[in-house]
Structure formats: C-alpha cells, structure tokens
Amino acid sequence: MNNPFSTPAFQQSIARRAFLQQSAYGLGGAAFASLLEQSQGSERWAGAITKPHFPVKAKRIIHLCMAGGPSHLETFDWKPELKKLDGKAFPDSLTKGQQIAQLQGAELKARGAICEFKKFGQSGLEMSELFPHIGALADDLCVIKSMQTEQINHDTAHAFMNTGSIIKGRPSMGSWLLYGLGCETDELPGFVVLTSAGRIGQQPVSARQWSSGFLPSKFQGIQFQSKGNAVHYLGSPDGVCQSTQRQVIEEVNRLNGMLGEERLDPEIQTRIAQYELAFRMQSSVPDLTDMSKEPQDTLDKYGVKHPGDGSYASNCLLARRLAEKGVRMIQLYHRAWDHHGNLVEGMKQGAEDVDKSTAALISDLKQRGLLEDTLILWGGEFGRTPMGQGTGRDHHILGFSVFMAGGGIKPGTSYGNTDELGYRAIENVVSVHDLHATMLQLMGVDHKRLTVKYQGLDMRLTGIAGNAVKGVIA
Numbered sequence: 001m002n003n004p005f006s007t008p009a010f011q012q013s014i015a016r017r018a019f020l021q022q023s024a025y026g027l028g029g030a031a032f033a034s035l036l037e038q039s040q041g042s043e044r045w046a047g048a049i050t051k052p053h054f055p056v057k058a059k060r061i062i063h064l065c066m067a068g069g070p071s072h073l074e075t076f077d078w079k080p081e082l083k084k085l086d087g088k089a090f091p092d093s094l095t096k097g098q099q100i101a102q103l104q105g106a107e108l109k110a111r112g113a114i115c116e117f118k119k120f121g122q123s124g125l126e127m128s129e130l131f132p133h134i135g136a137l138a139d140d141l142c143v144i145k146s147m148q149t150e151q152i153n154h155d156t157a158h159a160f161m162n163t164g165s166i167i168k169g170r171p172s173m174g175s176w177l178l179y180g181l182g183c184e185t186d187e188l189p190g191f192v193v194l195t196s197a198g199r200i201g202q203q204p205v206s207a208r209q210w211s212s213g214f215l216p217s218k219f220q221g222i223q224f225q226s227k228g229n230a231v232h233y234l235g236s237p238d239g240v241c242q243s244t245q246r247q248v249i250e251e252v253n254r255l256n257g258m259l260g261e262e263r264l265d266p267e268i269q270t271r272i273a274q275y276e277l278a279f280r281m282q283s284s285v286p287d288l289t290d291m292s293k294e295p296q297d298t299l300d301k302y303g304v305k306h307p308g309d310g311s312y313a314s315n316c317l318l319a320r321r322l323a324e325k326g327v328r329m330i331q332l333y334h335r336a337w338d339h340h341g342n343l344v345e346g347m348k349q350g351a352e353d354v355d356k357s358t359a360a361l362i363s364d365l366k367q368r369g370l371l372e373d374t375l376i377l378w379g380g381e382f383g384r385t386p387m388g389q390g391t392g393r394d395h396h397i398l399g400f401s402v403f404m405a406g407g408g409i410k411p412g413t414s415y416g417n418t419d420e421l422g423y424r425a426i427e428n429v430v431s432v433h434d435l436h437a438t439m440l441q442l443m444g445v446d447h448k449r450l451t452v453k454y455q456g457l458d459m460r461l462t463g464i465a466g467n468a469v470k471g472v473i474a
Helices: 006-013 016-025 028-032 080-085 153-163 173-181 242-262 267-290 298-300 313-325 343-367 432-442
Strands: 060-067 118-119 126-127 139-148 192-199 331-333 374-379 381-390 392-394 400-405 414-415 425-427 452-454 457-459
Touching: 060 153, 060 173, 060 313, 126 139, 126 414, 139 425, 139 432, 173 192, 173 331, 173 432, 173 457, 192 313, 267 313, 267 432, 298 313, 298 343, 313 331, 313 343, 331 343, 343 374, 374 432, 381 400
Parallel strands: 060 331, 060 374, 139 414, 192 331
Antiparallel strands: 118 126, 139 400, 374 400, 381 392, 452 457
C-alpha cells in the first residue's frame, strides 16, 4: 500500500480541481498529511518527533485524575493560621474583587483543616493524616503546592487541565503525546482511559477530556470499561472463526485502501489501523484483564476485592499492567471530590478510596523497575476555598496542590507555597501550561516544538505560554 502520508502525493492531490472535488470530504486532512509521514512498511505510528529534544526521563504517563477538585487544605497544604481563624470572618483584603464560584456575595468565614497533618519520611514532607499510605512514600514524591488554573467550573477546568484550552476541538495531553512520540505496543491503544466513582462528590466527566481534537482520531483516548468486559463486543460472533474474521478485515481494509489512494484523508488510514488494532485486541485485552495470575498479596496491597469490579483499586492494578504493556498515556478518573457539602465524610471516604491503591501503584512500579521511567501525576482540576460553604468548600483556582512521582522528578521535595491562609499561590507559582511544559520535557519533548498547523496557526498543547519548572526536575 502507498505511504498514506506522502508529502509529494499530497501536494499533487490538492491541485485546484482535486481540491474542489474533494473538499466536501474533509479539509482537516490538509493540515496533517505533510506532518504524519510514516516509515515505509511500518504499521505502527512512530511519532512526529524523530529525535528527542531533551534527555528522555519518562516513557509513559499515568495521570491519576481526582475529578471534582480535592481540597489542598486537607491533602498537602497545612495552614495552622487558617486553623486558628476557623469560624471567623475571612480577610476581605484577600478576596475583594476576586472570582469565587458559588460564594460570590456571601459572608465569607474561614474554615480550618478538618484533619491533622504530620511530617512523613526522611524528607519531612507535611501531609494529611487521611493519606497514611501515600505519606509513607513521601521520599518518592514531589508535591507542587503553588498550582493555579484559569477555569473555575468543572468541565472547562478539566478541559484546561487536559488540553490547555477551554475551546472544544483541541487535542488532549494524551493525544499530543501519542502524536508526538508514538506507541510502544501494537496490541493495545496507546492512550487508555479508566473511570471510577466514590460514594459522594461524583462530578461527571465528559469524553471530550480524552478527545484527539483536530488531530486524526487515531490519537484519541480509548475508554476501557471498569466493570465487566474492558471492551464491548470484543469476542467473535457465534459461528465466526478467527480466520473468517481475518478475511473480512483484509477485504474491508483493501476497499478502504482503494479509497485512500483516491484522497489522502488521515481518517481513512485511522479506519484501517483501527480494524487491525481491534483484531489484535481480541487476544491481548482478555490477557491484560485476566487477574487470576496476580498473587493474593498483590491484590491485597492494592485493596482489590474483586478484579474488574469498577473500583479505583482495580483500575490502579490495571494501570500497572497497561504500563508494562507499553501504553503511552493512562488516565484514571476517580469522581469523588466535589465537596460543596459534607466535607468531613467526603474527604475521609475519598481518601479511603485512593490512598492505599495509589501508594500500591507507585511502590509496585518501583519494585518492578518501572517507576524510574513512568511519570505519575496525582491531582484535580482545581482546589477548594479556605472559606467554608455550608458544610463544605467551594471551587478555588488561585492555589491548589498536585504531586508527581517517578519519571525524572526530584523525589522527597515540595515546590512553591500559598499564603498563610492557603488562598493564593505566592511562591514559585505554577500554571497548568507550566505543568504541561514540564511533563513534556520529562518525556524528552520541547513544548514549543511539538506543534501542528491548524487554521493558519502553529497549535501546541501549551498555547502561547508555559515554561518547564526546573525546580521539580531531577
């Protein structure tokens, strides 16, 4: 079959008459055909970046998305002055003229942490006692306490954290990675998404968070089901043997190939590749999700009661197995942190859901020699106000915390700080664009050079901003 992204062939295909004839079939292909050039005879997409821009410290990312926005004041940002001010009027000098989600115009009263903090490990990182298992790994973590974001509502904040923009149709971080670096597996998608839910605070998460946007759809995230079969309709229909199915796929791909020779549309190549991938997944996915060979002590370590039961614990174990198989980007969404009310029970239950399993994932990867080139990011789309909202906390964008582990970060460290009441990041402020730039650099990518021409602009994950945070890179 012809090289699907041959630049000379594409240039010929957009001659005036061909352009007028084929424009109805998708102008989007024109933006990418000259960029998505694959090696002759190679089925696997090897990535647009042929030579790393920086030393490669991480080969894959596991993004543990705490959907809903966990409070930094009950996780990693201890504020004794806020505790002293608990129940009293919050200083108007800090909040005057500031954007607050649902507390706008309300009487603002300080709310101290509902839990105690302690120092963990030789590094002495201060963390909430609600997270003892993660705390026990303090010397492997880098906590960023000075995050800020631009979006105060959940869906747009998720979009900003994932795509660097609130505009629909922008590629997600995982899609950029898959486009730029390719995938290390032929048997599984290079970008896999899993979701789970806590008992309260279940903020919805839309599929646009793992969309490929204006990149070809072969780079989008594939959502695996957390309960039951990971992929629906994976088995062959009754009476259809594998050889027969192989013949059908070859014939469909032959017809798609004929169409692909007429017009250079990346979506035709995606369709061909996805038929092939789906066929290979019929054997690879059942093996991936078969936990029967996992020792009982491993299941206990993660807190897995029933593998494939839809829990965050089960998803963490599956994330480790995906990392072993060469998946480039793995996202685990746990919807349990939207605590406008019932903060005490919400934080306790959320911590119970994720503490043990997150720690098990990190230590398991470390034991298997995978943590050193796997970058883990744990955090939400924003933080929570140091002012109370009934029995909870409101959305907050001016200061929150995330942590990273593995993949070339400085272990046993914290970076940046908020003010003494936890309201605003004031020291070494880190934007979402900065976070993205840092993650890309750890993957060997200069965020300013991973670009795609779209609507006349050189688009990138970090937009027109962002700087790698040198202080968190080992």
